[in-house]
Amino acid sequence: MSRWAVLGAGPLGGLAAVLLLLLWPGLPPTALAAPASAATPVAPPDSCTACHQNLTGRLGAPAAGMAGDMHARPELRCAGCHGGDPAKPSMEAHDRSAGFIGVPTRQQIPRTCARCHADPGFMRRFNPSLPSDQLARYLTSEHGERLQQGDRNVATCTGCHGVHPVRAVTDSRSPVFATNVPAMCARCHADASLMRPYGIPTTQYADYLASVHGQGLLRRGNRQAPACNDCHGNHGAAPPGVASVANVCAQCHSATRDLFVRSPHKAVFDALQMPECTACHATHRIAFPTDTMIGQQQGAVCTQCHAAGSPGLETAGRLRAQLEDVKGAMAAAEEVLRRAANLGMDVGDARLDLDEANTQLIRARAVIHAANPQELQTVTAQGVAAAGRARASGEAAIAEWSFRRRGLGISAVVIVFVAVLLWLKLREIERTPREGT
Amino acid sequence: MDLWGWFEERLRYRAAETFLEKKAVPVHRFSFTYYTGGITLFFFLLQVFTGLLLLMYYRPTSDAAYESVRLIVSKVQFGWLIRSIHAWSANLMVAAVIVHLAVTFFSRSYRRPRELTWVSGALLLALTLAFAFTGYLLPWNTLAYFATQVGTEIAGDVPVIGRALLVLFRGGEDITAATLSRFFGIHVAILPALATLLLGLHLVLVQIHGMSRPISVRADRSEPFYPHFVLRDFIVWVFLLGGVAALSTFAPWPLGEKADPLAPAPAGLRPEWYFLFMFQTLRMLPARILGLEGEQVGVVLFVVLGLILVFVPFLDRWAPRGRSHPLVTVIGVAVVLFVAVMTVLALRGGM
Numbered sequence: 175m176s177r178w179a180v181l182g183a184g185p186l187g188g189l190a191a192v193l194l195l196l197l198w199p200g201l202p203p204t205a206l207a208a209p210a211s212a213a214t215p216v217a218p219p220d221s222c223t224a225c226h227q228n229l230t231g232r233l234g235a236p237a238a239g240m241a242g243d244m245h246a247r248p249e250l251r252c253a254g255c256h257g258g259d260p261a262k263p264s265m266e267a268h269d270r271s272a273g274f275i276g277v278p279t280r281q282q283i284p285r286t287c288a289r290c291h292a293d294p295g296f297m298r299r300f301n302p303s304l305p306s307d308q309l310a311r312y313l314t315s316e317h318g319e320r321l322q323q324g325d326r327n328v329a330t331c332t333g334c335h336g337v338h339p340v341r342a343v344t345d346s347r348s349p350v351f352a353t354n355v356p357a358m359c360a361r362c363h364a365d366a367s368l369m370r371p372y373g374i375p376t377t378q379y380a381d382y383l384a385s386v387h388g389q390g391l392l393r394r395g396n397r398q399a400p401a402c403n404d405c406h407g408n409h410g411a412a413p414p415g416v417a418s419v420a421n422v423c424a425q426c427h428s429a430t431r432d433l434f435v436r437s438p439h440k441a442v443f444d445a446l447q448m449p450e451c452t453a454c455h456a457t458h459r460i461a462f463p464t465d466t467m468i469g470q471q472q473g474a475v476c477t478q479c480h481a482a483g484s485p486g487l488e489t490a491g492r493l494r495a496q497l498e499d500v501k502g503a504m505a506a507a508e509e510v511l512r513r514a515a516n517l518g519m520d521v522g523d524a525r526l527d528l529d530e531a532n533t534q535l536i537r538a539r540a541v542i543h544a545a546n547p548q549e550l551q552t553v554t555a556q557g558v559a560a561a562g563r564a565r566a567s568g569e570a571a572i573a574e575w576s577f578r579r580r581g582l583g584i585s586a587v588v589i590v591f592v593a594v595l596l597w598l599k600l601r602e603i604e605r606t607p608r609e610g611t
Numbered sequence: 612m613d614l615w616g617w618f619e620e621r622l623r624y625r626a627a628e629t630f631l632e633k634k635a636v637p638v639h640r641f642s643f644t645y646y647t648g649g650i651t652l653f654f655f656l657l658q659v660f661t662g663l664l665l666l667m668y669y670r671p672t673s674d675a676a677y678e679s680v681r682l683i684v685s686k687v688q689f690g691w692l693i694r695s696i697h698a699w700s701a702n703l704m705v706a707a708v709i710v711h712l713a714v715t716f717f718s719r720s721y722r723r724p725r726e727l728t729w730v731s732g733a734l735l736l737a738l739t740l741a742f743a744f745t746g747y748l749l750p751w752n753t754l755a756y757f758a759t760q761v762g763t764e765i766a767g768d769v770p771v772i773g774r775a776l777l778v779l780f781r782g783g784e785d786i787t788a789a790t791l792s793r794f795f796g797i798h799v800a801i802l803p804a805l806a807t808l809l810l811g812l813h814l815v816l817v818q819i820h821g822m823s824r825p826i827s828v829r830a831d832r833s834e835p836f837y838p839h840f841v842l843r844d845f846i847v848w849v850f851l852l853g854g855v856a857a858l859s860t861f862a863p864w865p866l867g868e869k870a871d872p873l874a875p876a877p878a879g880l881r882p883e884w885y886f887l888f889m890f891q892t893l894r895m896l897p898a899r900i901l902g903l904e905g906e907q908v909g910v911v912l913f914v915v916l917g918l919i920l921v922f923v924p925f926l927d928r929w930a931p932r933g934r935s936h937p938l939v940t941v942i943g944v945a946v947v948l949f950v951a952v953m954t955v956l957a958l959r960g961g962m
Contacts, residue, residue: 520681520685520691520866578691579860581860582856582860585853586853586857589849589850589852590853593846593849596842596845597846600842600843600846604839
């Protein structure tokens with residue numbers, strides 16, 4: 175496989191060529207968009223497609239692929255990026271005086287795309303909400319900086335977005351669709367031979383797949399879960415430094431970040447220049463957080479820094495014990511509610527209390543980041559109280575069930591008694607001779 | 612003058628008492644069938660009593676209906692019992708009406724001069740089913756919501772006026788809050804008014820003509836309606852009350868989940884057991900029959916069968932002459948078998 179193919183550019187690097195045309199000084203984007211104001215653009219002669227659609231291999235693929243390309247519109251077409259004059263027949267269309275450039279070089283690609291995409295006025299005609307700072311961000315990215323230094327292995331626009339066809343980010347077939355992003359990045363970043371010159375690991379993709387984020391996005395299809403670009407940036411992709419890791423995580427976990435900032439850990443981590451979140455949660459292989467991470471026992475992350483018997487580890491033990499209090503109260507309530515429900519009793523309101531207890535447990539797990547037992551106590555106490563209410567409701571329901579059965583037993587006695595009285599009365603009447611008989 | 616004398620002078624109730632004492636109930640091997648009417652009446656009275664109690668807490672809006680029923684079964688003192696009795700008794704009343712109608716049919720009790728007693732009874736069966744259908748939606752739970760959707764769609768299959776009927780029943784194109792308030796109004800005002808009138812007529816006719824002796828019974832033994840038969844009826848009622856209370860205690864009627872109109876219909880959705888035979892028949896009919904839509908043909912067929920049922924006394928030419936013609940019996944048995952088979956097929960998730 176060629177390097178171009180590895181980077182997703184395809185054998186022709188086609189879109190690169192398309193986009194390069196936009197950068198060609200003699201062809202301003204506004205000129206390309208001239209027919210855009212027309213309500214229904216009339217397709218002018220297109221000798222590019224006419225010829226290339228009859229070709230095979232690398233010369234025919236772009237024409238075939240353009241059918242699904244979001245740029246396949248009359249005002250852009252092949253010449254919009256590659257230049258030339260499609261109105262001329264056959265090879266005459268490759269008219270260098272009309273700006274024909276053929277396949278753009280890798281270094282040319284970003285500015286080719288930016289010819290249109292960095293022009294807010296031009297882009298507004300097609301998609302007013304689309305940002306126009308991709309090139310500026312790209313040039314600050316690790317990829318962009320290396321490209322400017324002459325590195326031809328780094329990702330460019332087409333390496334990620336594909337080419338012939340380039341699909342919308344919202345199109346699930348696009349390589350930059352949310353659930354496709356990790357695999358797209360991994361095409362290069364999991365390639366040990368490609369990454370060797372840079373001295374960076376290639377385990378990120380495997381780690382991500384095993385992480386809570388990867389599981390959420392790729393297994394459960396939860397598009398709220400982050401992919402590579404959500405932490406590293408899209409066009410400005412770069413590894414976050416030690417000082418900014420917490421800011422990256424705080425994009426989503428803002429409340430947790432606030433709690434950590436006011437914890438005793440903050441000053442110590444800063445002094446030791448330790449990354450905040452990843453010190454306990456790891457980087458790409460971020461496991462689903464469990465309560466076993468907290469405490470004094472072996473395997474708890476607290477033991478990574480705090481020595482046995484130290485005040486810090488004792489505090490960790492207290493924090494863990496408070497969580498267990500809520501969980502224990504919830505488990506006891508759950509058992510009672512399960513029994514009541516099995517007896518056919520309505521425990522809907524008690525379930526709401528149990529939900530409230532669970533909410534407090536979730537809050538408590540966040541408040542752990544403040545590493546303050548007193549603060550945690552205010553939350554766990556509410557959780558224990560809510561679970562207690564649920565348990566009391568469940569016990570009341572079970573008592574009510576017993577009451578109903580006793581009531582039914584008493585009713586049955588009364589019913590039989592009344593029936594017997596009626597029967598005796600009937601017997602008495604039947605034995606009494608009727609008048610005139 | 613004592614108190615009873617004072618009332619007697621004004622109400623003349625002793626005349627009614629004398630009438631009841633003189634009214635005779637035939638005694639024979641099929642006498643037990645006479646209790647089916649009383650059993651139906653008992654369930655009706657139970658429905659009225661428990662329904663009035665439920666009215667005190669029930670709120671007929673899509674936002675509050677489910678919550679109000681939940682309040683009744685979880686917070687209101689003995690609310691769980693009242694609601695469960697109402698639901699169980701509704702089903703038992705439908706069963707009792709069907710059994711009452713069946714024994715009346717097979718004993719040819721509809722023959723002259725009781726034709727109108729039968730007609731009013733058949734119309735009461737229709738009212739009972741209407742009570743059940745409208746009441747089923749009122750808790751506004753998932754099953755009720757989608758079962759009503761299916762049920763009203765069947766009404767929409769009536770040729771020509773189907774769409775108008777569907778909109779009339781639903782109070783719009785879909786099952787909404789308007790449907791709920793409409794069903795509530797029908798359930799607690801219109802149907803009770805009609806049922807009271809028809810039931811009053813039915814009972815008056817029963818008292819005027821008395822119990823019918825089956826054609827095959829030649830013996831002329833009898834017993835007084837009051838107090839003999841009435842006391843036996845009461846004994847049955849007392850046991851029925853205990854039975855319904857036991858059912859409600861051991862198997863409280865479930866409340867289900869609150870209806871979510873945006874949620875997909877639950878799998879295996881089907882109507883209540885008394886509509887299953889119609890549901891299954893319509894499902895099994897081919898898509899096109901004689902160029903018409905299969906379901907439309909089915910609905911028309913059921914409407915015609917319903918009309919035939921109402922006019923049975925006028926169609927059976929043999930019964931007025933004291934003959935139990937086998938053809939009538941065969942038709943009756945065929946209908947019973949058809950309903951039973953279709954119901955079983957529907958319960959088993961048949962084709």
